[in-house]
Structure formats: C-alpha cells, structure tokens
Amino acid sequence: MALYDALYNQDIEPIMFRHEQGAIHAAEAFARVSGRPAVVAVTSGPGATNIVTGLADAYMDSVPVVAITGQVPTTIFGRDGFQETDILGVVTPITKFAYQVKKAEEAVAAFKTAYEISIIGRPGPTLVDIPRDIQLAAAPDREEKIPVNREKFIPPPPDEDKLRLAAKYLIEARRPVVLVGGGVLWSGATPEVLELSRMLYAPIVSTLPGKAAVPHDYPLYMGPAGMHGRAEADAALANADVILAVGTRFSDRTWGRFKELQENVKNGKVKLIHIDADRSEIGKNVKPTIGVIADAKEALRTLLKFVDASAQRDGKFVTWLLEIRKKYEEVMSKIADSSKAFHPWRVLKVLRRAAPRNTITTTGVGSHQMWAEVAWEVYEPGTFITSAGLGTMGFGVPAALGAKLADPTRPVLCIDGDGSFQMTMNNLALVREYNLPIVVAVFDNRALQLVKQWQIYLYRRRIIATEFGKMPDFMKIAEAYDIEGIKPESYDQLEKAVAKALRNNEALIVDLTIDSEEDIVLPWVKPGDWLTSAILPEGMNTPLTYVEN
C-alpha cells in the first residue's frame, strides 16, 4: 500500500487487472509488442504467488518483465506473519534476477538493476521484493550499489573465424536449412535471416516463438517444426545436411527427440551451426559442429559477409518441400469441407482474411494454439504472441489486453480455446474500463482438447477429466462485460463480424462451435518420436524422408 500511496497524483497510470496472473501475462505481451519491460506490482503473499506462473512463463520464453512484490516488515520475517511468503525462495529458479531490499538505500538501485538486467542480452523476468518497513522508510539521499556482474549478459562480438567456416559449410551444402528461434525476434535479425535464406536458397523453419520472426508470405518459409509443426518444416529439418540454428534453445517440442540429430552431427552427416546470445544454450541439448556466442543480428551480418555463392544447391529439395505443403493444404481443405461444424483449420483461414496484416494475435494454450501454430499466417514480425515454453492456459485474453495497451493503434485478435478462456476471462472487465477493444475468438469444443487428443492416441481413448459438462453461456459472459458477442452460423458471418470489429476498433467475443471429435490437430509428432514419424492427416501419405535422385 505504501508503494501505491507514493504513486498517488504521480504521472503513472496503474492498470488494475482482476487477477495478478492476468497482470503478468499482459506485461509479457506488452513487453513483446513494445520491446521494453513492463512492470507488475503486487502485494505480498497471495499477490506474489499469483504471478509465479507468469514469471515462469516469461523465463521460458525469454520475456523482460519486472515484478515488484510487497513483503511483511523485516522485523517479523520468518514468524509466519499475515500474507508472509518467501517469494524470493519461490521464484529463485524462474527469474533472471531476484532481490529482496533490506535497506532503504538499496531500493532505487535494486529496481534499476532489475529493469536493466531484464532486457540486457537474452531477456528474462526479474523481481524486487520490498518489505513494508522499507516502503515506509524516508527516501535516503544516497543509493547503495547492488553488486552484480552485468557485463556477462552482453554477448561478445561474433567469432569471425567460426563464421567463415560456417559460411563455407552453408555454401557447400546440398540441403541447407535455417532454423529461426525467438532470439531472432528480440535481436531484430529478421532482415538478415531473409537475406541469408535468399542468398543460399535455403528454406527457413522456425520454432513456435520463432514463428513470429518470419513473414509467412516469404516463399522459402516452411513454418514451425516440431510436435505440432508443419509437415514441410519437419521434413526440412529432418533432411537437412547443414542446419543454421539462430536464437533457439533446442526445445524437445521442436525436435521430438535429439537422438537422430546428435548422431548425425557426431558422424558428420549433418553440420550444425548454432548461434545464440546465451552461452549456456550452446551444446545444452545438442553439441553443434560450430557454436557461436553472439547477438543474432551481429552474427548474421558477419556471416553474410562470407556468403557469396550457392553453387552446390539441390533445387529439387525445396520443390519437394513445397509439394508437401501443397498436399497438406489440399487434404485439409477436403477435411474442412466435410465438417458440419466449424473446422479449426478453416476458421483460421477465415480469421486471417478478416484481420488486417498488422493485427497482433495472441493465443491461449491447447488445440486452438496448435492449429494456430500450423495454420495462422504471420505477416509482420512480432505480431504472434503465444505461451510456447511453459504452455500456460489462460495466457490469451490478458496477453491481448497487454498488447492493446502497448499499441492501441493496432487491431488485436485473441485466438482462444474454451478451456483457456475460462481461466482468465475475468480480465475482460478491463475492455471497457480502459478502452481496450480486443476481439476474442473462442474455439469452443467443450473439452481440454489437446489432452483429450493424447488420451485418444496414447491412452486407447480412455477419456478422463478432459470433457466439460455444464458450460457457461459465453454470450452472456460477453453481455456481462458490455461486449458484443456473436455465435456465428457460417464462415461468411464469422468473417464479416470479425472484419468489422477489427476494422472499427470494436470489442467482440466470438463463440465458435467446434466438434471435439473432429478437432484432432495434425501433423503430430508424438512425444519422443523423430520428425519424420509425424502423423499426417487422412489422405496424406507423403513420406517425410527425402530421396535424392
């Protein structure tokens, strides 16, 4: 309270979310849109523990967020005072920096340090815990320095010798592939990635966070690879002879498993070049042929100096990948045609037509998110915001609000599932209170569908704890928050309603009835499988192993 009292009549507008989890997810999206950290200030005890999921989410997805938590007075530490929680102990493994202020002289310096560290090098969440007696203390004249080593977060200049060798490998490659991670977005290295891809005639594949870094209308972008990636992207990664991985942490969700890659790199069949700003990521899951610790943009600029030819390219490889894409689109179109209810794949195509190119899209977590990974087209870098690493249900609505706060001039569309939506829909109260008109499209399959999909495939259809019984009426929820609601009956009606709302900057909640039995997200690389084992939709029998003629 003392902290907020100090803000009274100051030039700071607090945004009051209805739950702290909403506030921190909004802060994550705010940071991703604005490129600078947002601050979340919460009370001690439950206020602090309610942001833990968001901190973990930000840590996994490398998002700069600064949390300020209240704390009981230092005099009663450890005495189980009202709303006392050892929040520093709780957040230790999920923050880039956490500091408890124990003297008033440290308060300003601690906040400055937390803010700076959150954004320097690889971004991440930080937390400053301020006990009540420190908040009430008089502002001291001097600042006490917080002893930390900031310099270690600044990536070194790229190693030119390593990049010269990397260029040689890429030029000599038959099937080079560029794997783009979220680090490319933070580094602003999209132009360099595209230029390199053009020069090498190398397909680009991304991780889920990296999806936001590459315009999807770039012809050599194959989409995200992995568990629910695109088939052509899985095929590209699995059949590459040289992989340039930039700003990625080699998640199991991108690769399925590492065995094949590790063996192929070890025996020289695949040359793996890994560029990352974070030293601890190089070799963490797969030992690269060449590891370069550097900022992505700087490293790619240096690499571009050494790439001047692409004589060895197998042009048929790209043609083969594009055929896989074509086949998938044909098959999915037929499947969607045969569906009586809304089909998620087609819904996304329709929503994309309705949404202006610069629309910022957020998602919840679940089958709708995986459909969005496969089928949502990103045109402008940074306009797709999702919870990738932690997979936090409930992320979508507050993230959409945070995105709208960061840039009120752009349309914001939240692609959500009924499970995710119900976790944080209370934050819709902010739509009218702060004039944050967002459009929420709820993929309403009355289930925790992605888990249900696993139960169908991996647990012999033993469906338990994934189907909802009685559901709230989302139209009445919309009405309660003074937001227009629509339950469309056709794709045409859907497109018109969403296009109108986004164009006119109006809030809208769309309830899309989806048949749970038809909502099976494919391709799917089952956990622990290799990319070429992806289960493809019915009617698509294309092998994902390339045979060079």
Added chain:
Amino acid sequence: MWRISAILPKSLDGLGRLVAITRRAKVEVLKMTVTTNDMRTYNVVLEIRGEPDEVNWLVAKLDKLPEILSIEQINIGP
C-alpha cells in the same frame, strides 16, 4: 573430479540461487564450502563428479546468475 570456485556477494539469497541451480545438475556434489574473507563476498567451492558436458552445463548456468561475480572450473583429476 572438478572444482568449481565462485565468488558472489555475501548474501544467503544469492547463495540460495546458486544451490537451486546446482541441485538440477546431473553431477554428484562431493563437497561444498562457503567462506568469506573480506566480509563482502562469499567464496563458494564445489567439488563435484560428473560428465564433462554436465559440469560445463552447471558452470554455464551458474555464470548466468548476475550475482556470480566470477567463476572458475578446474579439473582436479579422477
């Protein structure tokens, strides 16, 4: 066997963060000592056994902590 030597500000919060990372490493911690010489910093020495890749993982992760002012890793034999 490896010896990891880290210097950090004299704070149990920082020390707790160091331990939190170490407990997730796939190594065996044989010995851990914490000493202070100048009253402003802790010198933490870990003697550990593990695969070189795992030891490197641990050192790289520890070095990500802003509180770790310096860190050294020495192979001290079998």
